[in-house]
Amino acid sequence: MKAIIKATDQAGSLQVTDMPAPQPGPGEVLVQIKATGLCYSDVTILNNKYVGRKPVPIPLILGHEGAGLISELGRGVNAHSAGDRVVIEPLAGCGHCNQCLKGFKNMCQDWEHVGITRHGTFSEYIVVPVAQVHRIPDNVTFEEAALTEPFGLVVRSLEQSKPMAGETVAILGPGSLGIMHLLAYKASGASKVIMVGLGKDRKRFDIARTLGADHTINIEEKDPVKAILDITDGEGVDIVVETANSPKATQLTFDLVAPRGRIVLFGLYPKAEFSPVAMLRKGLSVYGDVAQVTRQFLYALKLLASDKINLLSLITRRFSFDEAPEAFEVARQGDMVKVIFKS
Ligand SMILES: [Zn+2]
Ligand SMILES: [Zn+2]
Known part of the structure; x- marks a missing residue:
């Protein structure tokens, strides 16, 4: 073979x-x-x-x-x-x-x-x-x-971040994992999903917009913190998912998230900086995890069979x-x- x-x-x-x-x-x-x-x-x-x-x-x-x-x-x-x-x-x-x-x-x-x-x-x-x-x-x-396997990781993010209908979400990194998160949070009732990436992500931004992204932010052109505060009436987003695999993205998640917000990290880098005091003052929850359990895999398969996710x-x-x-x-x-x- x-x-x-x-x-x-x-x-x-x-x-x-x-x-x-x-x-x-x-x-x-x-x-x-x-x-x-x-x-x-x-x-x-x-x-x-x-x-x-x-x-x-x-x-x-x-x-x-x-x-x-x-x-x-x-x-x-x-x-x-x-x-x-x-x-x-x-x-x-x-x-x-x-x-x-x-x-x-x-x-x-x-x-x-x-x-x-x-x-x-x-x-x-x-x-x-x-x-x-x-x-x-x-x-x-x-x-x-x-x-199903990569989408199971997205189901895991939903379990951890528990999105409520109407909440706002930012996803750092518009690759396949980022775009799968976009589809899942839209299906979960997010009022706005914002994709954040770089100049080289132009084609991926186009696909993200076709699939329902409400905003796309190229951080080489725009300050993402200011842009997201503008979009969210000065509050920040309720949920940030980091799929950009860059240590700089970790600090950015803390800057973009609203008080009582949730952060889901996918970065595989060993070190990054963040401000513990920002985490305390904002009352944040930060999630990390690896791979998935069977329950998440099976829910992913069910979602793929539904008309909510394609x-x-x-x-x-x-x-x-x-x-x-x-x-x-x-x-x-x-x-x-x-x-x-x-x-
Ligand atoms: Zn994989
Ligand atoms: Zn064991």
Whole structure:
């Protein structure tokens, strides 16, 4: 089978290769991948920028956002049949540590993650434990289902920030995660969603406006604090989500948010500055988290099946596995919103 791998421990060692298809063991299923999303974290793993709880095995088939057809069942699997359309939930906890027992497998220190600690979805076939596949509703395409995992992170933000109808939201970074947040907060009844980005985000701003963004702010042209105070009658926004992955964005979230506001941080950088006294005086809540639990993944899938959320307009480029170098280059440039491999 064809697969896109990180071939060596050198940064950027991308290879499209041929390898034997895996066989499902007891309790596992073999899934034929139909669509799989390229995520910024795949780019960081490839370039040795990813720091995880365990070292990344080499060689590694990349990718963790995948959907396809069950093609073979391992011994003892009755919950599915060959031919079922399924989406892969990439994270598994050890199942017996305190955090796993409390329902937080995303806090497990011994977690396994498809495409990070074990082979991923950028291949024609993948074997996963049966608990990690979920049936795709009939009205959701493979492409859309492949985006369940990133959209689950957005469901997590909704759980944390608890938006009320009529509240205002600012999203820093109009990439795929930022635009998915835009759709989710609009569907949750936000009165205004404001996208904040840079000059290079021009195309992404256009897409965001088409998808319902009330305002877009290019911080290279406008002071974002002044602009957002103007839009919100001098108050600031009730919720800020930071998906820009820049340490400067952290301080900005504290400046943009209204008193009693909520801040959700996605930045993967190790250090940033913020003012604790601003946090105290404004009475803020700040949230951080990693990956997601099954509940959030399943709610994401339900939302994709509803008419409230349609992610297809985010998919700006489709590639075959053979075109991996070009696809990774496109993702690295950050011009496009979401890149998908089809097989
Ligand atoms: Zn991802
Ligand atoms: Zn555990």
